[in-house]
Amino acid sequence: MILSFRWYGESDPVTLDKIRQVPVLKGIVSALYDVPLGETWPLEKIQNLKAAVERKGFILSAIESIPVHENIKLGRPDRDALIDKYRASIRNMGKAGIPVLCYNFMPVFDWTRSNMAFPLPDGSNALSYDDVEVLKMDLSKGTKDLPGWSASYDAKELQALLDGYQELSEEGLWENLKYFLEKTVPAAEESNVKMAIHPDDPPWSIFGLPRIIRDEAAYDRFVKLVDSPNNGFSLCSGSLGARPDNDLPAMIRKFGAMGRIHFAHVRNVRITGKGAFHETAHPTESGSLNMYEIMKAYSDTGFSGPMRPDHGRMIWGETGKPGYGLYDRALGAMYLAGLWEALREEKK
Numbered sequence: 001m002i003l004s005f006r007w008y009g010e011s012d013p014v015t016l017d018k019i020r021q022v023p024v025l026k027g028i029v030s031a032l033y034d035v036p037l038g039e040t041w042p043l044e045k046i047q048n049l050k051a052a053v054e055r056k057g058f059i060l061s062a063i064e065s066i067p068v069h070e071n072i073k074l075g076r077p078d079r080d081a082l083i084d085k086y087r088a089s090i091r092n093m094g095k096a097g098i099p100v101l102c103y104n105f106m107p108v109f110d111w112t113r114s115n116m117a118f119p120l121p122d123g124s125n126a127l128s129y130d131d132v133e134v135l136k137m138d139l140s141k142g143t144k145d146l147p148g149w150s151a152s153y154d155a156k157e158l159q160a161l162l163d164g165y166q167e168l169s170e171e172g173l174w175e176n177l178k179y180f181l182e183k184t185v186p187a188a189e190e191s192n193v194k195m196a197i198h199p200d201d202p203p204w205s206i207f208g209l210p211r212i213i214r215d216e217a218a219y220d221r222f223v224k225l226v227d228s229p230n231n232g233f234s235l236c237s238g239s240l241g242a243r244p245d246n247d248l249p250a251m252i253r254k255f256g257a258m259g260r261i262h263f264a265h266v267r268n269v270r271i272t273g274k275g276a277f278h279e280t281a282h283p284t285e286s287g288s289l290n291m292y293e294i295m296k297a298y299s300d301t302g303f304s305g306p307m308r309p310d311h312g313r314m315i316w317g318e319t320g321k322p323g324y325g326l327y328d329r330a331l332g333a334m335y336l337a338g339l340w341e342a343l344r345e346e347k348k
């Protein structure tokens with residue numbers, strides 16, 4: 001297992017110099033943030049990113065993410081041209097020797113929350129989600145007023161997307177995902193890149209949009225879409241764990257044994273009601289998930305890919321990108337490293 005940390009590039013206030021003072025971290029997970037959506041990632045830029053990470057003593061263990069253009073998800077006429085560019089990005093990743101590509105297939109909204117600074121009893125704050133609050137959000141002005149939403153669609157663009165997905169439905173989205181994978185997985189195979197889809201977050205439909213990568217049944221279906229070891233998962237415990245019916249240790253054992261888990265996001269979450277949860281510190285006692293059993297499942301299945309603490313709380317007065325401060329993620333990394341060391345020692 002390569003314990004890793006997400007870094008948002010040179011403009012991230014959480015610098016590589018800070019990250020390298022967390023003693024257990026070996027890998028960095030990052031992306032190019034200046035390539036327009038839909039364009040091919042240039043080899044030279046990927047190599048420069050890799051060199052910047054390696055200069056500080058890390059390996060670039062995964063790319064998270066190369067975004068998938070909405071027109072690919074919607075199956076619009078220009079999708080073939082867009083997929084060709086995506087394939088070229090995968091080949092360039094392969095040439096640069098980067099082994100894992102995290103991506104997602106969530107329509108319009110990536111991860112979604114109702115409160116970016118939900119107060120916890122200890123005085124820290126974390127991201128939270130509640131279906132009731134999300135239903136009250138006003139989409140009539142586009143995305144600009146939504147919490148944590150950076151890309152912007154104006155009212156007309158957003159409505160066109162919502163209508164497009166309404167018409168497409170869940171089955172249509174599955175078909176378009178299969179189409180995308182049939183074209184990209186062969187490029188990943190040739191390039192020695194493992195494609196790793198991130199689950200939807202939250203793992204259920206929001207705003208009437210189809211969201212399909214949400215539970216074990218979806219994972220079963222996904223691995224069969226294109227039956228290749230290069231077609232696998234970024235298994236995110238915090239995303240999938242917002243559904244009490246997802247048995248995470250069982251899913252890790254099942255898909256880990258199949259060699260389909262290529263990247264692990266490990267964090268805890270507390271379920272507070274139906275369609276409601278908030279993020280927490282990483283330890284088991286902080287939330288609803290048994291982190292020991294999750295880590296034991298990874299250890300027992302011989303997981304060797306990158307793993308990272310996921311979103312952290314904001315603690316000690318830190319401000320910055322919600323979920324991506326330094327302090328609580330560093331605590332999370334230490335906790336995961338401790339569990340891992342104990343599990344490895346027990347095996348000896």
Ligand SMILES: [Mn+2]
Pocket residue numbers: 198236238239265310
């Ligand atoms: Mn995640």
